[in-house]
Amino acid sequence: MTHRTRLPFRARGPGALVTGGSRGLGLFIARHLAERGCTVTIAARDADELERAAAQLREETGATVHAAVCDVRDRDAVRGVLRAVRERDGLDIVIANAGVIQVAPVEAVGSAEFADAMDTMFYGALHTSLEALPYLRESRGRLGLIGSVGGLLGVPHLLPYSCAKAAVGALAEGLHAEAAGSGVSVTAVHPGLMRTGSHRQAEFGGDASAEFGWFSAAAGAPLLSMDADRAARRIVDAVIQRRARLVLTAPAKAAQLAHGVAPGLTTRLSGVVARLLPSASGRSPLRQGAEAGEPRNPVARRIRSWGSARNDRAVREANQQEPGPRTSS
Known part of the structure; x- marks a missing residue:
């Protein structure tokens, strides 16, 4: 039997909010919170996608699950959702997960793509944190901010994502230090690559x-x-246990260690990797994964088919099967 860390017993289940909870990692996190007895609210931009995810969670867990349409870039919208959750369910756990993934060489993107990544991931996490903290102080609650190994070192062809996730990591560490005296715990989570079906929505x-x-x-x-699913379980355990930091996957831990010990060498090795990645002749509109098409090179197609097989199987379970507005990572 798999051990799951549970929250202390209460007459009512703890109230939890997960932003970017309609698909991908956020959906798996919401499922594990529901399995631990939480009343869960998932928030994202797409109403249809949210309702499909909420119905899936109710069927799988039997828990009370609410859906809230919310654009985390809009602080007023975030404020309204958090107030509603706190008044209806109480607010004990908040996990800021909403994000976008843009994969391209830097010459193929512009400042708008960097702004989009910062608005959704950094400012989304910031708005969620600032609006949640007063309620979490009342409940001595828990806040989790989802960063990435991409925020611990600059990843070629993921620079908007890396920049935004680096800011999220700094925010989580600073908030952990400042909130410690109030009884609120803040957990910085830095996952590596996960099989969430995110390639369909990137x-x-x-x-x-x-x-x-x-x-x-x-x-x-x-x-x-x-x-x-295993990553989400460990994330929920870390937040419940009030851990300050969690880095997931062995390659992510190795990359973090290498960058900490020898940042110059790690950066030069990243340059070698960058030269192996596809080049771009100039800027072009970004295309969603479902529209990007298979690689033209037959060897590359076979490698993609082999490497992505498990990720492709995760698409339906992670509610990634239909392209829609970008809401979660």
Whole structure:
């Protein structure tokens, strides 16, 4: 039997909010919170996707699950959702997970893509944190901010994502220090590659099909990536246990250690990796994974098919099967 850390018993279940909870990692996190007795609210932009996810969670867990349409870039919208959750269910756990993934060489993107990543991931986490903290002080609650190994070092062809996730990591560490005296715990979570089916919703630029090929293969490769359900369980355990920091996957831990010990060498090695990735002749509109197409090279197609097989199987379970507005990572 798998051990799950549970929250202390209460007459009512703890109230939990997960942003970006309609698909991918956020959906798996919401499922584990529901299985631990929480009344869960999932928030994202797409109403249809949210309702499909909420129905899936209710059927799987038997828990009370609410859906809230919310754009985390809008602080007023975040404030309204948090107030409603606190008044209806109480607010004990908040996990800020909403994000976007843009995969392209830097010459294929512009400042708008960086702004989009920062608005959704950093400012989304910031708005959620600032609006949640007063309620969490009342409940001596828990806040989790989902960063990434991509925020611990600059990852080629993921620079908007890396920049935004680095800011989320700094925010989590600073809030953990400042909130410690109030009884609120803040957990910084830095996952590596996970099999969440996110390659279907990520956006690809430059040679979009080639970018889709390497990203989807890496995100599903057995030795590089982690099962998303297992990752979500460990994330929920870390937040409940009030851990300050969690880094997931062996490659992510190795990358973090290498960058800490020898940052210059790690950066030079990243340059070698970058030269192996697809090149771009200029800017072009980003295309969602479902529209990017398979790599043109037959060898690359076979590698993608092999590497992404497990990730492809996660698409339906993670509610990633239909393209829609970008809401979660």
